[in-house]
Amino acid sequence: MMEILFNPIGALGALIYELLRSFLPDWAATGLLALIGSAVLVGVISVVVMLLVWLERKIIARMQDRYGPNRVGPFGLLQSVADAVKLLSKEDVIPARVDRPLFIISPILVLAASLMVWGVIPWSPGVVPADINVGVLFLLAMGSMPVIGVIMAGWGSNNKYAMLGGMRSAAQLISYEIPGVLAALVPVMLAGTMSLTGIVNAQANGWWFIFSPWGFIAFMLFVISGIAETNRTPFDLIEAESELAAGFHTEYSGMRFALFFLAEYANVFAVSAIGAVLFLGGWNGPLPFLPTFGPGIVWFMGKVFLMVFVFIWIRSTLPRLRYDQLMNFAWKRMLPLALLNVGLTAIWISIATGNLRV
Amino acid sequence: MSDSPVLDTTRRRDATPANGIHTNGARNGSAQNGADHDEFGIDGPVRHGVAQTGTDGLSIERVGDGKLGSALLSVPGLEAVRSAENDNELTLNMGPQHPSTHGVFRLIMQLDGETVVGVTPVMGYLHRSTEKLGEARTYVQGVTLTDRMDYLSPMTTNWAYALTVERLAGLEVPERAEYIRVIVSELSRLSSHLVAVGTFGADVGTWFTPLVYCFREREEILDLFMLCAGVRMNPSYIRPGGVARDLSEDFIDRATNFVDRMQKNIDEYESLLTKNEIFLARTKGVGLLPPELAKQYSVTGPILRASGISYDIRRAEPYGIYDRFDWEVPIRYGGDAFDRYMVRIEEMRQCVQILQQALRDIPEGEIRGRMPKILRPPKADAYARIEGPKGEIGFYLISDGSTSPYRYKVRAPSFINLTVLSQLTIGHKVADAVVILGSFDIVMGEVDR
Numbered sequence: 060m061m062e063i064l065f066n067p068i069g070a071l072g073a074l075i076y077e078l079l080r081s082f083l084p085d086w087a088a089t090g091l092l093a094l095i096g097s098a099v100l101v102g103v104i105s106v107v108v109m110l111l112v113w114l115e116r117k118i119i120a121r122m123q124d125r126y127g128p129n130r131v132g133p134f135g136l137l138q139s140v141a142d143a144v145k146l147l148s149k150e151d152v153i154p155a156r157v158d159r160p161l162f163i164i165s166p167i168l169v170l171a172a173s174l175m176v177w178g179v180i181p182w183s184p185g186v187v188p189a190d191i192n193v194g195v196l197f198l199l200a201m202g203s204m205p206v207i208g209v210i211m212a213g214w215g216s217n218n219k220y221a222m223l224g225g226m227r228s229a230a231q232l233i234s235y236e237i238p239g240v241l242a243a244l245v246p247v248m249l250a251g252t253m254s255l256t257g258i259v260n261a262q263a264n265g266w267w268f269i270f271s272p273w274g275f276i277a278f279m280l281f282v283i284s285g286i287a288e289t290n291r292t293p294f295d296l297i298e299a300e301s302e303l304a305a306g307f308h309t310e311y312s313g314m315r316f317a318l319f320f321l322a323e324y325a326n327v328f329a330v331s332a333i334g335a336v337l338f339l340g341g342w343n344g345p346l347p348f349l350p351t352f353g354p355g356i357v358w359f360m361g362k363v364f365l366m367v368f369v370f371i372w373i374r375s376t377l378p379r380l381r382y383d384q385l386m387n388f389a390w391k392r393m394l395p396l397a398l399l400n401v402g403l404t405a406i407w408i409s410i411a412t413g414n415l416r417v
Numbered sequence: 418m419s420d421s422p423v424l425d426t427t428r429r430r431d432a433t434p435a436n437g438i439h440t441n442g443a444r445n446g447s448a449q450n451g452a453d454h455d456e457f458g459i460d461g462p463v464r465h466g467v468a469q470t471g472t473d474g475l476s477i478e479r480v481g482d483g484k485l486g487s488a489l490l491s492v493p494g495l496e497a498v499r500s501a502e503n504d505n506e507l508t509l510n511m512g513p514q515h516p517s518t519h520g521v522f523r524l525i526m527q528l529d530g531e532t533v534v535g536v537t538p539v540m541g542y543l544h545r546s547t548e549k550l551g552e553a554r555t556y557v558q559g560v561t562l563t564d565r566m567d568y569l570s571p572m573t574t575n576w577a578y579a580l581t582v583e584r585l586a587g588l589e590v591p592e593r594a595e596y597i598r599v600i601v602s603e604l605s606r607l608s609s610h611l612v613a614v615g616t617f618g619a620d621v622g623t624w625f626t627p628l629v630y631c632f633r634e635r636e637e638i639l640d641l642f643m644l645c646a647g648v649r650m651n652p653s654y655i656r657p658g659g660v661a662r663d664l665s666e667d668f669i670d671r672a673t674n675f676v677d678r679m680q681k682n683i684d685e686y687e688s689l690l691t692k693n694e695i696f697l698a699r700t701k702g703v704g705l706l707p708p709e710l711a712k713q714y715s716v717t718g719p720i721l722r723a724s725g726i727s728y729d730i731r732r733a734e735p736y737g738i739y740d741r742f743d744w745e746v747p748i749r750y751g752g753d754a755f756d757r758y759m760v761r762i763e764e765m766r767q768c769v770q771i772l773q774q775a776l777r778d779i780p781e782g783e784i785r786g787r788m789p790k791i792l793r794p795p796k797a798d799a800y801a802r803i804e805g806p807k808g809e810i811g812f813y814l815i816s817d818g819s820t821s822p823y824r825y826k827v828r829a830p831s832f833i834n835l836t837v838l839s840q841l842t843i844g845h846k847v848a849d850a851v852v853i854l855g856s857f858d859i860v861m862g863e864v865d866r
Binding site: 293296374 | 508509510517531622623625626629633689690693695696847849851
């Protein structure tokens, strides 16, 4: 009974597994369960991402003294559904002289990579799609996947705007990857594990990693490079509307465009989730004595949406950086700071564990 | 378009005469393959055979369609890159359909990486032969054409035209009409600068927040126009001899209310942009226009005043009743995109000052002077100019004694200001080119006429 309360999804999974096991061999049951699990995960993420699109439009509209979507469904909640239906029903245009394989694969690759991140994110105790012991490594690897799709789209579109966008993305995402990785290293060092569950458990005492000075710096660096990696204002040079029309997805329309669009929001959601896990204590409540509250998913989602809100807020406020300023900022400001921060963390850990005697 | 000579102000660091021809070859190669490609961004200047002579200044010259390298360049998907490979440069076509060319303006840019090494502005996509149309209409009908030139600030253009006709025909304008003209023109200037500041924010890359804030106030101004002229966009309100209709008490009240709130709203735009670190980084030192260059190119308006030249026709050669108001000519000395933005912000504050005085002092009386039934100015010519939101807007009319002008010539500030654009853009990044263009605040209806 208690298990249902604290670990509902795990219990449900066990139940389904027992059910399948009753008429299937062990390997088939395991495979089928994994398949069901990923289908459910992709479904849930897609719905949340659609909600996110609505949320962003609504919040930005409010910040801009407008109403935002309010026609389809209550509070315009079904606006994203209507948009998706519209985009699905549009003609699938593939311009004549594009590089067809690249053009077709790239949106799929971008979206797939941003969904893959969710494979290792722990939602609440026990609810982890795949609890692998190098979770952080996997996240970082998946985080740099979309850039390949973006470059493919930019190159394959046979369009100068798209190509400029793609080239910018290559430079930008690689530059911001490095401070991002160094920032993510800090929680790994503090927790002493690369497992995301382990990192969350290390923050269970209420001492989230953001509360230490190095953790705070790392969090800030992480958020900045997170914005850069999700291509959002002030780092949205890749699609920079006022310069490059639509950047790398200039030639895309209909559902292929929608995949890029969804991928952007899935990325925002994913980066927020990673930030919440690494720095904000994941499913832990804000105070140590508070329970991980039914399913800790409430705390977790609360933190994720708080970060999403900050992302949206930044987008509606800031102008865009220029290409050279962006690179200068990454290499001359963020990288040294991130390195220094990792060094500080290492020294502190050595002192705390008594390995370093001054 | 393909028959018209293209203004080529391309300045090239290394004059490679074959460059334009190479890109031409690319286009022809693909055309011969029978593939009809989407034109967006792919086809450069090449269709029109733009002259790439490597000289400074203007050269109105066309080169024939070259066939060089078409075999090499006919590999699908590679011609954009290959043509750049020849000389490390890429031709990027911006516009006429582009989010930030402020209408159907077209920029053909030669890029070295992201750096602009050559700019060719192409105008004329919105050409409606306004000047010729003006010669086919009577003097009073001619007002309607002026609305459609600077459609973001119709009242000032109306006034410039009306002033010329009045000068030509020797018409008197009553006191109340003069006040009304000042009021609607300053409101018009305010709304034009609101659009300039808002779209400039969008050009710098904000997600439309300043734009929406600015349009919120612009909306109120347009509502006021509807109250006085009956329409929002093309009012034709200021006419030779006076104005079209009288202002109601309601208008005065609402305008006073609006103007009193405006200072606070301007603070709000400033809080979003003026001290924003990224905004400063993007606009300071970008597109420097030295005062000498500004004079050489007859640049006028806020752009000139941002370069340190205090020249405002309302002060230099007061028309109407501008000499009665207490206001200052905002001036800044940096000459960069940021200063142009700041001059517009300051001008909006001065607009508010003038408006407050005019709304307070407006007398009762006639709104139209004595006008003949049919306006036939004597054989003469006249030029009158006023300070529009974009600069000096002037009309030159020649009368042959009939009911319509023999010649109807417009000095369009946006057009003349644009001539200096390529000088400022070269050497900057693509993103800066957009910012510089945004800081010029052009309106295509006036550029192309």
